[in-house]
Amino acid sequence: MNAPGPTAPRRGAHASVRHDSAAGHVTGRAVYLDDMPLPPDTLEAALVLSRHPHARIRGIDLAAALAVPGVVAAVTAADIPGVNDIGPILKGEPALADGLAEYAGQPLAAIAAASLEAARAAAALVAVDYEELPAVLSVEQALAAGLFVASPQVMVRGDPDAALDFAPLRLSGELRCGGQDHFYLEGQIAIAVPGEDRDMLVYSSTQHPTEVQHGVAHLLGLPFNQVTVEVRRMGGAFGGKESQATIIAGIAAVLAARARRPVKLRLPRDDDMLATGKRHPFLIRWDAGVDAEGRMLALDLVLAADAGNVADLTPAVVTRALCHADNCYWIPDIRVTGLSCKTHKVSNTAFRGFGGPQGMLAIEAVLDAVARRLRLPLDTVRARNFYGTDSRNVTPYGMVVEDNIIERVTAELARTVDLPGWRAEVDAFNAGSAVVKKGLATVPVKFGISFNLPTLNQAGALVHVYTDGSVHLNHGGTEMGQGLFVKVAQVVAEAFAIDVGMVRVSATNTAKVPNTSATAASAGSDLNGMAALNAAETIRGRMAEVMAAEHGVPVEEVSFDDGRAFARNRNCSFGELAQLCWSRRVSLSATGFYRTPKIHWDQATCTGRPFFYFTYGAAAAEVAVDTLTGELRVLRAELLQDCGASLNPAIDLGQIEGAFVQGMGWLTSEELWWDAGGQLRTHGPSTYKIPGSRDVPPVFRARLLENAPNREATVFRSKAVGEPPLMLALSVWLAIRDAVASVGAPGAAVELDAPATPSRVLAAVRRIRGGREGWAG
Numbered sequence: 001m002n003a004p005g006p007t008a009p010r011r012g013a014h015a016s017v018r019h020d021s022a023a024g025h026v027t028g029r030a031v032y033l034d035d036m037p038l039p040p041d042t043l044e045a046a047l048v049l050s051r052h053p054h055a056r057i058r059g060i061d062l063a064a065a066l067a068v069p070g071v072v073a074a075v076t077a078a079d080i081p082g083v084n085d086i087g088p089i090l091k092g093e094p095a096l097a098d099g100l101a102e103y104a105g106q107p108l109a110a111i112a113a114a115s116l117e118a119a120r121a122a123a124a125l126v127a128v129d130y131e132e133l134p135a136v137l138s139v140e141q142a143l144a145a146g147l148f149v150a151s152p153q154v155m156v157r158g159d160p161d162a163a164l165d166f167a168p169l170r171l172s173g174e175l176r177c178g179g180q181d182h183f184y185l186e187g188q189i190a191i192a193v194p195g196e197d198r199d200m201l202v203y204s205s206t207q208h209p210t211e212v213q214h215g216v217a218h219l220l221g222l223p224f225n226q227v228t229v230e231v232r233r234m235g236g237a238f239g240g241k242e243s244q245a246t247i248i249a250g251i252a253a254v255l256a257a258r259a260r261r262p263v264k265l266r267l268p269r270d271d272d273m274l275a276t277g278k279r280h281p282f283l284i285r286w287d288a289g290v291d292a293e294g295r296m297l298a299l300d301l302v303l304a305a306d307a308g309n310v311a312d313l314t315p316a317v318v319t320r321a322l323c324h325a326d327n328c329y330w331i332p333d334i335r336v337t338g339l340s341c342k343t344h345k346v347s348n349t350a351f352r353g354f355g356g357p358q359g360m361l362a363i364e365a366v367l368d369a370v371a372r373r374l375r376l377p378l379d380t381v382r383a384r385n386f387y388g389t390d391s392r393n394v395t396p397y398g399m400v401v402e403d404n405i406i407e408r409v410t411a412e413l414a415r416t417v418d419l420p421g422w423r424a425e426v427d428a429f430n431a432g433s434a435v436v437k438k439g440l441a442t443v444p445v446k447f448g449i450s451f452n453l454p455t456l457n458q459a460g461a462l463v464h465v466y467t468d469g470s471v472h473l474n475h476g477g478t479e480m481g482q483g484l485f486v487k488v489a490q491v492v493a494e495a496f497a498i499d500v501g502m503v504r505v506s507a508t509n510t511a512k513v514p515n516t517s518a519t520a521a522s523a524g525s526d527l528n529g530m531a532a533l534n535a536a537e538t539i540r541g542r543m544a545e546v547m548a549a550e551h552g553v554p555v556e557e558v559s560f561d562d563g564r565a566f567a568r569n570r571n572c573s574f575g576e577l578a579q580l581c582w583s584r585r586v587s588l589s590a591t592g593f594y595r596t597p598k599i600h601w602d603q604a605t606c607t608g609r610p611f612f613y614f615t616y617g618a619a620a621a622e623v624a625v626d627t628l629t630g631e632l633r634v635l636r637a638e639l640l641q642d643c644g645a646s647l648n649p650a651i652d653l654g655q656i657e658g659a660f661v662q663g664m665g666w667l668t669s670e671e672l673w674w675d676a677g678g679q680l681r682t683h684g685p686s687t688y689k690i691p692g693s694r695d696v697p698p699v700f701r702a703r704l705l706e707n708a709p710n711r712e713a714t715v716f717r718s719k720a721v722g723e724p725p726l727m728l729a730l731s732v733w734l735a736i737r738d739a740v741a742s743v744g745a746p747g748a749a750v751e752l753d754a755p756a757t758p759s760r761v762l763a764a765v766r767r768i769r770g771g772r773e774g775w776a777g
């Protein structure tokens with residue numbers, strides 16, 4: 001611990017402070033749940049997963065499992081003492097299947113044993129009596145059968161049907177984008193420790209400690225005040241631990257309550273991929289009316305999400321998809337219909353972008369098709385459709401785009417990368433290359449910041465100043481590698497004008513800061529930073545009063561700078577002032593709270609101002625495609641992202657690079673493949689291909705937009721960064737389409753779904769050449 005004093009460098013808001021766990025991450029010293037020393041007598045657990053996508057469970061025979069030496073407890077839904085429901089939005093979503101299995105991989109039972117080996121061996125011996133039922137395994141089947149997990153959502157402006165009829169040119173199409181496994185390096189894990197009087201302490205790898213608290217309380221039949229959830233860090237989450245962690249923590253807690261011993265449940269990777277939800281695949285149908293210059297006059301868009309077996313977060317994901325189907329474009333007459341289709345597959349969930357990427361992919365595919373048909377550059381068509389600053393700046397959901405800087409962002413990117421020169425190089429290459437074809441494309445991105453359910457946009461914090469001037473900080477946000485802890489510590493350091501090294505962030509804990517929202521929607525630092533600032537300012541105000549009284553000056557003349565407090569010509573260190581406050585019996589502890597202003601949303605009409613502000617970004621990517629094999633490489637990517645007045649440029653650049661590569665994975669190599677029997681066949685790294693270090697483009701530059709403070713009063717005028725840059729990867733997908741188009745006749749349509757795997761790319765090449773059909777769609 002540094003002694004407080006004037007020699008400490010100031011590293012508050014806007015400084016590129018390294019991640020507080022950077023050294024811990026690279027040396028392996030950072031403690032994840034699997035590294036935690038366990039209490040004596042802790043049991044290890046394993047799950048029994050359904051083998052069938054849809055089956056009545058006639059019986060579960062645990063006898064053989066219970067006979068395995070070391071096995072202490074085995075539970076099914078019947079053994080849940082409270083209510084078997086952990087649905088985050090809608091009711092009726094069980095932690096353990098109760099009589100009905102609705103996806104292959106669904107947890108049916110769980111075993112706790114003295115060793116992991118015994119638990120897994122016993123799980124394999126559980127005999128389940130299934131009565132198989134017909135399964136719905138695709139969005140098309142769900143649409144045909146009218147099976148949905150939630151009501152349709154319709155966003156309309158104007159009269160799209162009439163406008164379509166009047167449009168000079170009408171184009172339509174259908175495409176699909178795939179799901180995505182989160183592939184967090186640390187899989188789902190929880191440790192449940194029973195206490196006195198049925199209390200339960202749960203260490204969970206979750207983005208949403210409060211929801212885990214509620215889920216465990218429901219399952220155990222306890223009031224919320226008997227359940228405490230703690231999270232120090234996650235080894236990645238990406239949305240996959242927003243709701244899904246509750247399943248794991250809940251089952252661990254049920255076993256722990258049953259055995260009256262601590263239980264650790266850590267899923268093997270295959271079980272993790274089979275049992276827990278992913279990004280939603282979408283089926284997209286569109287009908288567009290444009291004029292001869294490519295101006296969008298009307299659009300009728302259907303976004304059908306594969307929700308899987310239950311709603312989970314699907315309704316909110318669909319809403320965000322609808323709210324991003326405009327991307328940066330003014331479309332006067334528009335209808336976007338969002339459908340939450342029920343299939344007998346694992347229930348899909350939050351994933352970085354939360355429906356935004358799918359909505360944006362849809363409109364970018366539409367504009368790409370329009371541009372090709374009109375033989376215009378895609379960027380030209382986009383520019384003709386950008387939101388303006390006049391009456392053409394209202395989204396289909398009725399929100400005025402007040403902070404529009406998309407033209408500035410795209411122009412700055414085009415200038416810094418010399419887009420015309422780059423295009424000429426690509427064209428020249430293609431003219432001289434018969435088999436390998438290059439493609440180049442850009443993408444503009446506008447992403448709305450705030451949870452699209454206004455209630456969730458609140459946060460709390462707890463700050464203590466100790467008498468040596470060191471600061472203890474706790475807030476409702478969770479650390480998943482994104483750098484939230486260091487950012488919020490910087491905010492508090494800035495408020496006290498001390499070095500960030502003086503601020504220690506402690507593990508997120510439902511007993512310290514209650515009733516929190518998930519760390520999600522990229523809003524972690526916006527919300528928790530403001531709550532922590534609120535707490536710090538309360539304490540600073542009290543400290544200033546003490547300083548003023550001590551030196552007989554008005555409080556307005558007290559200031560804080562460089563680790564010291566000043567009152568006219570007198571000053572002392574921050575720690576000395578803390579000591580003085582204590583001796584004067586003034587509290588050095590405060591809670592803080594924040595609620596995002598200005599936002600509102602009407603779910604029934606899909607209108608309102610769901611977002612406090614928008615972030616903007618643009619990217620350009622170059623790919624090379626082998627037209628004989630469909631293989632591809634991303635050769636160069638240039639990114640420009642608006643982070644407002646960045647709280648921490650080093651962290652933000654890391655977020656931008658990571659999000660882009662993750663987006664690339666979604667759009668290129670990561671393919672979730674279910675067989676005709678509803679079994680996921682890509683449930684490990686040998687078959688499911690996330691991008692590796694060699695897939696990162698050899699030329700890869702990310703930049704922050706300079707001099708762009710948030711015009712809304714966010715924490716030190718910063719903007720959120722976690723999700724938006726993922727959508728910059730759409731440039732890669734569009735560049736692949738560009739490469740495919742280069743082998744077709746001018747104006748020919750490109751038919752390419754996502755992910756653009758080699759087989760899909762090859763099929764697209766064959767289709768556009770008018771030759772033989774490929775073997776994949």
Ligand code: MTE
Binds near residue numbers: 520721
């Ligand atoms: N970065 C890392 N390293 N690991 C993660 O799991 N999750 C992303 C993003 N960046 C994630 C990440 C997602 S989905 C969100 S919503 C935000 O971080 C959440 O954190 P924030 O709100 O503090 O940005």
Ligand code: HPA
Binds near residue numbers: 242313316350453521
């Ligand atoms: N993002 C993430 N999680 C959410 C959201 C959102 O917009 N809305 C509700 N839960």
Ligand code: MOS
Binds near residue numbers: 207242519723
């Ligand atoms: Mo991020 S998908 O909102 O956890």
